[in-house]
Amino acid sequence: MTALVVEGLVGGYGADDHVVKGVSFTLAPGRMVCVIGPNGAGKSTVLKLLAGLLRPITGTIRVFGDVVTPASPAAMIAAGCVLVPQERNVFGALSVEENLSMGAYAEGRRARSRMADVYDRFPMLRERRRQAARTMSGGQRQVLAMGQALMAGPRLLMLDEPTAGLSPVAAQGLFAIIRTLVDTGMPVLMVEQNALDALDISDDAVVLVDGQVAHAGTARGLAADPTIRRLFLGVRMTKEISG
Incomplete structure (x- = not known):
């Protein structure tokens, strides 16, 4: 059974504020999905909608097959879906x-x-x-x-930019801990600005642009995609893959 299914999620910080515009993706048990994209793409807003901190305008959220929308924080925690905020x-x-x-x-x-x-x-x-x-x-x-x-x-863990403000060494140590959680069976959905390292430890990835899914697939596949490297991962990623 799929750990998380998000279908047509729309929402934001008000009734007419559509920061997230029809986002859909899935998270399988024992896997990790990272959500990357430019600033203002709606990444953290997706997590807030999924955690019940914001109420979706439309869309469906299923956690291990159970529909939990329109969501509330209590409903999401009861469903086993827990957010670690930034x-x-x-x-x-x-x-x-x-x-x-x-x-x-x-x-x-x-x-x-x-x-x-x-x-x-x-x-x-x-x-x-x-x-x-x-x-x-x-x-x-x-x-x-x-x-x-x-x-x-929790049956599913959501992380909002867990390495924000950390030194490179501390960030690498935390990423290793997160990957260990996944390897021991915990599905993880992670929003992360450090796209290179996020893709390196993830199984699958979603790229958000202007509140919509612009690209989705395996983390390895997206990391190797020239368009993704150029638009979202920058020169460092290009150099490391080519070198």
């Missing part, structure tokens, strides 16, 4: 363990076992469980944000 994704004054507990506020008895699973997956969080989130590095906070999302028991 900003304000952890509580700075709270410890690592308190942040994780916040992610499992509706999980009741399962919270303890979920926390053990998160600590096993991310040993760094166990080591820093009493540390205040505000004192962690940007990369560590992003790992904490993903751990907090996993505490909700």
Whole structure:
């Protein structure tokens, strides 16, 4: 069964604001789809519509076969679809363990076992469980944000520009963690400005332009496409493929 099916999604920040204009794509279980494109293309807006932070004007969202539109945040979380936003994704004054507990506020008895699973997956969080989130590095906070999302028991994880503001080394480390999540069975939908590295770790990709799907296919295929390299990936991508 397909993890996520998006059909004809239209929406934005008001009744007449069509930032996203009929977007359709699918995400298969155990795979990762990255959404790339120029600034203002509607990438993050797609995630907000899928997470229920914005209400779609039209379109259908299916999560593991169940229709969840028109969506709300509660409906999407109940369906197992959890978003890690780009900003304000952890509580700075709270410890690592308190942040994780916040992610499992509706999980009741399962919270303890979920926390053990998160600590096993991310040993760094166990080591820093009493540390205040505000004192962690940007990369560590992003790992904490993903751990907090996993505490909700998602069946599908959405990431909004997870490497924004990180150093190249921290970004590479975070990408490796995300890929490990996928390889252990978690479907991931990721919006990312770092198109080169996003395609490198993804299975499939969608290119948005002006709120519409301009290109879609395997990540490897799009990375090798001269048009994609020229328009969206820049000189660095061209040089690395040719060299």
